[in-house]
Amino acid sequence: MNTDKIMAADAAHIMHTYGRLPVVPSHGKSATLFDIEGKKYIDFTSGIGVNSLGFADKGWCDAVTAQVQKFAHVSNYYYCETASLLAEKLTSLTSLKKIFFANSGAEANEGAIKLARKYSFVKYGAGRHTVITLTDSFHGRTVTTLSATGQDKFHNYFFPFTDGFRFSPANDIEALKNIIDDTVCAIMLEPIQGEGGVNIVKDDFVKQVKEICNEKDILLIFDEVQTGVSRTGKFLASEYFNVDPDIVTLAKGLGGGLPIGAFMAGEKCAETLCPGDHGSTFGGNPVSCAAACEVVDRLSTKEAMSEILEKGKHISDTVASWKLPTVSEIRCKGLMIGIQVKCDPKLCLTEAVKNGLLILTAGKDVVRLLPPLTITMSEIDEGLAILKKILTSIGA
Numbered sequence: 001m002n003t004d005k006i007m008a009a010d011a012a013h014i015m016h017t018y019g020r021l022p023v024v025p026s027h028g029k030s031a032t033l034f035d036i037e038g039k040k041y042i043d044f045t046s047g048i049g050v051n052s053l054g055f056a057d058k059g060w061c062d063a064v065t066a067q068v069q070k071f072a073h074v075s076n077y078y079y080c081e082t083a084s085l086l087a088e089k090l091t092s093l094t095s096l097k098k099i100f101f102a103n104s105g106a107e108a109n110e111g112a113i114k115l116a117r118k119y120s121f122v123k124y125g126a127g128r129h130t131v132i133t134l135t136d137s138f139h140g141r142t143v144t145t146l147s148a149t150g151q152d153k154f155h156n157y158f159f160p161f162t163d164g165f166r167f168s169p170a171n172d173i174e175a176l177k178n179i180i181d182d183t184v185c186a187i188m189l190e191p192i193q194g195e196g197g198v199n200i201v202k203d204d205f206v207k208q209v210k211e212i213c214n215e216k217d218i219l220l221i222f223d224e225v226q227t228g229v230s231r232t233g234k235f236l237a238s239e240y241f242n243v244d245p246d247i248v249t250l251a252k253g254l255g256g257g258l259p260i261g262a263f264m265a266g267e268k269c270a271e272t273l274c275p276g277d278h279g280s281t282f283g284g285n286p287v288s289c290a291a292a293c294e295v296v297d298r299l300s301t302k303e304a305m306s307e308i309l310e311k312g313k314h315i316s317d318t319v320a321s322w323k324l325p326t327v328s329e330i331r332c333k334g335l336m337i338g339i340q341v342k343c344d345p346k347l348c349l350t351e352a353v354k355n356g357l358l359i360l361t362a363g364k365d366v367v368r369l370l371p372p373l374t375i376t377m378s379e380i381d382e383g384l385a386i387l388k389k390i391l392t393s394i395g396a
Contacts, residue, residue: 028055042383052253054372082289096264105225105251106140108261120185136196191237197363198338233334326395
């Protein structure tokens with residue numbers, strides 16, 4: 001099948017829930033992708049933060065293949081070696097104590113919400129179930145995680161939404177204090193709002209939120225679905241704030257390309273959930289966990305995180321050096337980069353594809369870059385040359 005036939009088959013048989021770009025991938029290596037027509041692309045998206053080791057990484061492929069040759073699935077009635085190994089690695093790298101494995105970021109966030117609500121119910125009784133999230137947040141596309149998402153455009157069509165959520169602007173501690181009452185069980189935030197525009201939450205705000213949570217026995221949940229697993233140059237972005245969250249959610253880059261999510265609980269609520277409270281047929285899948293073990297081993301070293309910070313700074317500094325009138329601000333933590341532009345970012349997206357570069361958008365006016373964490377400097381520079389050409393021509 002050629003590109004046209006594949007696109008036609010998609011249109012005929014797959015629900016039109018994605019605004020797809022006219023790219024049909026064939027194969028890739030590192031951060032370089034080729035489509036079935038042979039066209040080359042530099043990938044600054046890593047599958048929206050998923051392909052943390054890039055395409056066709058040998059260590060990742062070997063880890064996945066070794067587990068597939070044993071078994072791909074049994075069930076959670078039995079123990080799983082790769083899940084146990086992964087859980088041990090994750091707890092040793094963080095302040096968290098226990099983990100539940102799911103299949104996606106939305107599932108991880110749903111589980112975190114359930115955990116917070118049960119913790120409060122057991123300790124304080126019914127009625128203490130409200131979760132506060134931030135304006136411009138994004139927590140998933142299930143009915144409950146849409147309810148938790150602080151963007152009005154997602155609160156449509158699928159009524160009735162799950163109740164028990166309130167929203168407060170990021171970095172406004174007084175606004176947050178004004179909506180806290182005795183029904184609040186948790187405050188949930190992204191250290192960097194990825195989908196909302198690569199908005200970095202301020203250090204003082206997070207520290208004050210943590211003080212409030214400690215004072216009122218409210219659980220602090222960090223949604224690190226996009227920021228976790230070294231994306232920002234620390235294993236968890238919450239480490240930048242020097243606070244210990246009660247719950248952390250992970251997904252995207254954890255599996256390096258295979259579906260996996262997780263929510264991790266700190267000391268306070270590590271033993272809250274009991275058999276029957278939560279579950280997942282595919283959660284803790286042996287193959288996904290084997291892949292994740294390879295990802296964690298490779299990306300949790302000081303050397304790896306130092307390289308991520310160096311690459312992110314190189315991208316940010318290079319874009320700033322262009323001094324383009326199209327660019328109004330650059331926001332960067334490691335290899336999570338938002339370029340605020342004075343044009344339609346969707347136009348940048350389509351022009352990038354035409355010129356052999358894959359990028360993302362976020363919010364209303366942001367070009368978002370989430371390259372594979374193993375991207376080479378030569379791939380970065382090749383992609384940046386294309387990006388400069390696009391931003392220059394659009395701004396002309």
